[in-house]
Amino acid sequence: MDKKREGTLAIVLLALIHGVLASGAVEVQPSINPAVVGGTVTLSLSPSATLNSGSWAVGESLILTWLGDQQAVFPSHTGRASVNVLTGALTLISVKVADSGVYIVQSTNPQLKANVSITVLEPVSNATLRTTQTNLMEFNSSAVITCSVSSGSSVSFLWMNHSSEVTAMDRVQLTDGNSTLTIVNVTRYDQGPFRCHVFNPVSNATSDPVNFTISYGPDNMAITVNGQNTTSFTIGSNLTMLCSAQSNPPAQLQWAYRGELVNTTGPLLELFSVSEDQSGPYSCLAFNNRTDMNSTITTHIMIAKSGSEQQAVSVWLLPLLLLFGFLF
Structure with missing residues (x-):
């Protein structure tokens, strides 16, 4: 009698061990994850097995059950879910975002349980x-x-x-x-x-x-004369002064000489055949009528005789100075 009980217990233990091993060894592999709304997803067992009966659920809600070659689909998935009664693979068609969740397969012949998490996304x-x-x-x-x-x-x-x-x-x-x-x-x-x-x-x-249209300035002003950085020029030169300012909308520009406005607007101030008395500070005034801001920049222009002219004058004055010194 004791031997018989021991044999029965061994069989039960082997069955339980087999079930645990089967559960741990089987995985559910989705055909696609994440899935797209309206698409089809198949959940297959790996390694494949022959299942005589079982059930599929998502969370705590049953999807379907099967026994032999007969399957019963619950109303929530009618027309959208089916199972391969030989392999236990579940196929879902026309999936929805609400179909996202943890899918669980269970079988008693052979005994196994496995799950997988599926996400269904709507395209952007x-x-x-x-x-x-x-x-x-x-x-x-x-x-x-x-x-x-x-x-x-x-x-x-x-x-x-x-x-x-x-x-x-x-x-x-x-x-x-x-x-x-x-x-x-x-x-x-x-x-x-x-x-x-x-x-x-x-x-x-x-x-x-x-x-965006961003109004700014005027700022970062600059003046160049004849396209150069120098501010010293000889008598008789033609000068073209260019004023620039960073501004949006473009700034209104006005010129001034020695603090007095001149009758010139815009970025250019032109002087022709300049004389020595035109030396002095030249200013460019910028105003933005949208920002209601203004800015000013000034450059000092020096106009003088050329070096050769100064030398000629010196040579001409030298005899007079010597004569004056002798008479004195």
Whole structure:
């Protein structure tokens, strides 16, 4: 009698051990993961096995059961789920985002249990940008751009300015899951174009660009004379002074000589056959009627006789000086 009980116990233990080994050795392999909405996913067992009966569930909800060559699909998956009654492979068609979850297969003949996590994603489409205003003032305005998509699940957002990625820093804020870009106290370098790249593991989309018109200046003024850095010229020279200023919209330019306005506007001031009494400070005044700011730059022009003329005068004066000294 004791030997008989020992034999029965051994058989039960072997069966349990076999079941545990079978559960641990079998994995569920999806045909695709993540899957795309509307697609088909097949969950197969690896290594393959012949299953006489079993069931599939997602979370705690049964999908179907089978026994021999008969299968019963629960209403939640009617018309969308089927099982290969020989291998136990589950096929899902027309999958939805709601089909994401942990899928569990169980069988008693042979005994096994395995699971896999599946994600179903909706493709990204039609990324668009929205902004409240595009005309901004340097240092006094903030740019706010919001990116949205017509469809897409589990999406991520990447912002680009020209070909450079935009990252959060002192003046740059990324909020609402990075879908909103805010640039505080914009500068002239924040004009764009800005684009939003939206993606998930199965698709991506890029928005059309948005540009900002940023008013700034005038500043960084410069004056050149005859295209040179020198400010000393000889009597009789023709002078062309060019004034420049960084400004948007372009600054209005006015010239002044010795603090008095002259009847010349625009970037050029031309003087022909200059004389010595035209030496002095020349100023360019810049005004931006949108920023209501102004700036001034001054250059001092020296007009004198050439070296040869001065030498000739000296040679002519020398005899007179000697005569004057002799008489004295």
